[in-house]
Amino acid sequence: MFVFVWVYLTVMGINLGDTFPNFEAETTVGKIKFHDWLGDSWGILFSHPADYTPVCTTELGRAAKMAPEFQKRKVKMIALSIDSVQDHHGWSQDINAYIGEPLVQMLPFPIIADEKRELAVQLGMLDPAERNKEGLPLTARAVFVIGPDKTLKLSILYPATTGRNFDEILRVIDSLQLTAYKKVATPVDWKVGAECMVLPNIPEEEANKLFPNGIRTEKLPSSKNYLRYTPQP
Incomplete structure (x- = not known):
């Protein structure tokens, strides 16, 4: 058995x-x-x-x-x-x-x-x-x-x-439902209403059209502008 x-x-x-x-x-x-x-x-x-x-x-x-x-x-x-x-x-x-x-x-x-x-x-x-x-x-x-x-x-x-932890399960569902319909990802410890991240495969020009509320880019030693944040769409 x-x-x-x-x-x-x-x-x-x-x-x-x-x-x-x-x-x-x-x-x-x-x-x-x-x-x-x-x-x-x-x-x-x-x-x-x-x-x-x-x-x-x-x-x-x-x-x-x-x-x-x-x-x-x-x-x-x-x-x-x-x-x-x-x-x-x-x-x-x-x-x-x-x-x-x-x-x-x-x-x-x-x-x-x-x-x-x-x-x-x-x-x-x-x-x-x-x-x-x-x-x-x-x-x-x-x-x-x-x-x-x-x-x-x-x-x-x-x-x-x-x-x-059912609070975490609800948080994950909120992220899944948001990212299923919007071209964003959710960063560490994200909760509803917090900033989201622009997907790295979206070019800058397209990102500016998708996210009219603005994009904030973190400056990094590598000079690679991949940490892009935007208000939750």
């Missing part, structure tokens, strides 16, 4: 720009086909090692609290854990209790049941360093952001022992 899982872990996975698998899965809102469920929205899939685990409970609680922020960005949220839909419903009550919400069996996003770890293997998100009581690798804390064109725009893979 261990050899089987390890071989598939090393050969499966998905790269940036790949079409995200159009998988079918049972979830807390019924059976879905991923591309149909996503529609023309952005999407984020985040995975969890198991139900009724402490770090995962804090993460899904945070995700539930931040659901309005994702909705404002037209991003559909969906979670994954290796337990059953029935377990997900019971766990959802604990999560709602943790965040001070009514004890209902639903969160503001579906949770995928991946009991056979088939989707975890397909997406390359097993953590061989952390294992359950049966000795099987836990599902890592993956974050996948998928665009309306159904391609993978971002992936972050945390080990099972480290919780995610």
Whole structure:
């Protein structure tokens, strides 16, 4: 069993720009086909090692609290854990209790049941360093952001022992959505409203037309004018 899982872990996975698998899965809102469920929205899939685990409970609680922020960005949220839909419903009550919400069996996003770890293997998100009581690798804390064109725009893979920063995930989505439609990049620690960077492959004359609010160029010892900033378009 261990050899089987390890071989598939090393050969499966998905790269940036790949079409995200159009998988079918049972979830807390019924059976879905991923591309149909996503529609023309952005999407984020985040995975969890198991139900009724402490770090995962804090993460899904945070995700539930931040659901309005994702909705404002037209991003559909969906979670994954290796337990059953029935377990997900019971766990959802604990999560709602943790965040001070009514004890209902639903969160503001579906949770995928991946009991056979088939989707975890397909997406390359097993953590061989952390294992359950049966000795099987836990599902890592993956974050996948998928665009309306159904391609993978971002992936972050945390080990099972480290919780995610959802503020950073929102910041990254803001950058992805901005740079998908505007010819800019976002520098280190960028936040909405801050200066952006002019792409290095845009000639100066074209850049001046694209960015009428002005361009600021950092002077560098190399005399190469590649650090060009402009107000967020």
